[in-house]
Amino acid sequence: MTFRAAERSDVPVILALLADDDVSRARDGAVSESVDAAHWAAFEAIDADPSNELIVACAGDDVVGTFQLTFTPSLSRGGAARMTIEAVRVRSDRRGAGLGRQMMTWALDRGRARGAAIAQLTSDKSRAEAHRFYESLGFAATHVGMKRTL
Amino acid sequence: MTFRAAERSDVPVILALLADDDVSRARDGAVSESVDAAHWAAFEAIDADPSNELIVACAGDDVVGTFQLTFTPSLSRGGAARMTIEAVRVRSDRRGAGLGRQMMTWALDRGRARGAAIAQLTSDKSRAEAHRFYESLGFAATHVGMKRTL
Numbered sequence: 001m002t003f004r005a006a007e008r009s010d011v012p013v014i015l016a017l018l019a020d021d022d023v024s025r026a027r028d029g030a031v032s033e034s035v036d037a038a039h040w041a042a043f044e045a046i047d048a049d050p051s052n053e054l055i056v057a058c059a060g061d062d063v064v065g066t067f068q069l070t071f072t073p074s075l076s077r078g079g080a081a082r083m084t085i086e087a088v089r090v091r092s093d094r095r096g097a098g099l100g101r102q103m104m105t106w107a108l109d110r111g112r113a114r115g116a117a118i119a120q121l122t123s124d125k126s127r128a129e130a131h132r133f134y135e136s137l138g139f140a141a142t143h144v145g146m147k148r149t150l
Numbered sequence: 151m152t153f154r155a156a157e158r159s160d161v162p163v164i165l166a167l168l169a170d171d172d173v174s175r176a177r178d179g180a181v182s183e184s185v186d187a188a189h190w191a192a193f194e195a196i197d198a199d200p201s202n203e204l205i206v207a208c209a210g211d212d213v214v215g216t217f218q219l220t221f222t223p224s225l226s227r228g229g230a231a232r233m234t235i236e237a238v239r240v241r242s243d244r245r246g247a248g249l250g251r252q253m254m255t256w257a258l259d260r261g262r263a264r265g266a267a268i269a270q271l272t273s274d275k276s277r278a279e280a281h282r283f284y285e286s287l288g289f290a291a292t293h294v295g296m297k298r299t300l
Contacts, residue, residue: 011225018226038229045223045231051201052223072220073195073202075161076168076237079188081195083300084234087226112300119300122272122293131294138298143272145293146284150233150262150269 001099003106006054006066011035011043013063014056017089023124053110057090057103064091065103071114080117083107088121104137151249153256156204156216161185161193163213164206167239173274203260207240207253214241215253221264230267233257238271254287 006014012035018024046052051072057065067088073081085107090099111119122145123130131141156164162185168174196202201222207215217238223231235257240249261269272295273280281291 014225024226036229039225040229042223042225042229042231046225049201049223051199054225068222068224070220070222072218072234072236073192073199074218074237075164075189075192075196075204076174079186079190079192081192084222086222087224108298108300116300118297120272120295120297122270122295124293125291131296134296139296140298141275141294141296143274143295143297144281144291145270145272145295146281146289146291147268147270147293148258148288148290150258150266 001064001102002058003055003103004058005047006043006056008040008043008047010056010063011039014054014066015039017063017066017091018087020092021089023126055103055107055110057099057106059094064094065089065099067103067107069107069110071111071116077117081115082118082120083111083114083116085119085121100133101137104134108137151214151252152208153205153253154208155197156193156206158190158193158197160206160213161189164204164216165189167213167216167241168237170242171239173276205253205257205260207249207256209244214244215239215249217253217257219257219260221261221266227267231265232268232270233261233264233266235269235271250283251287254284258287 015035046054051070053069055067056063068086070084071081072084108119165185196204201220203219205217206213218236220234221231258269
């Protein structure tokens, strides 16, 4: 398994990974995998922003997983930076083989390398299996995650 | 009530606001209000990062509240940017007077002005009153918020 920053040519396969998810389907309806102007603009914004890293996990030449890391400077907790993990996906035919654990272990190492003192994520309440997975990685479900559309 | 980006001279009062909080005290022990090098570095990092806005709410010349906004580009949800709200504090002698609502209303407007499609925050599980407050502002507690130190 290798990890690298996503490139523009990875965007279609990343969108396919994001779309292939029951919770996203329930939330957004049939999730389109087609790449439109907003997706390209979002990729360019992520790619240009040193606070964000969109990562792909590869098996050979195949992208089999993705996640996004956001590094946020903060005055809380002694001025420590925090790392937020979002949009974690493993390709459906590769689930259950430990790839998610490798991805998150890489992410936590990356956070330490960039000097973050805390890692955080939110996970839909319905993803009980994901919560157990993150707890096994040392995460504690200490918070309620709240969202609203704007 | 006026809102503006925090300046370097606001850092001590912002730290005092962050420290004056029961959950932070329980988590971090006696929270020092003294400004050290890590805090100055964190302020400079926030100030230099266009993805982050550290805001103070003022009554006259007095800083009476603070919060931090982080804008994150994303390929999820149609390529929409998301706004994360962190480190929300109202000065203890000003609580219960609607200031928090004014602050969050300003924050949601700011998110719309910057083109974010979703606002998100996490709140410690013990802050039941805060959860009701955020629900009254249209937030839904759809997620579990998980954290771990690095």
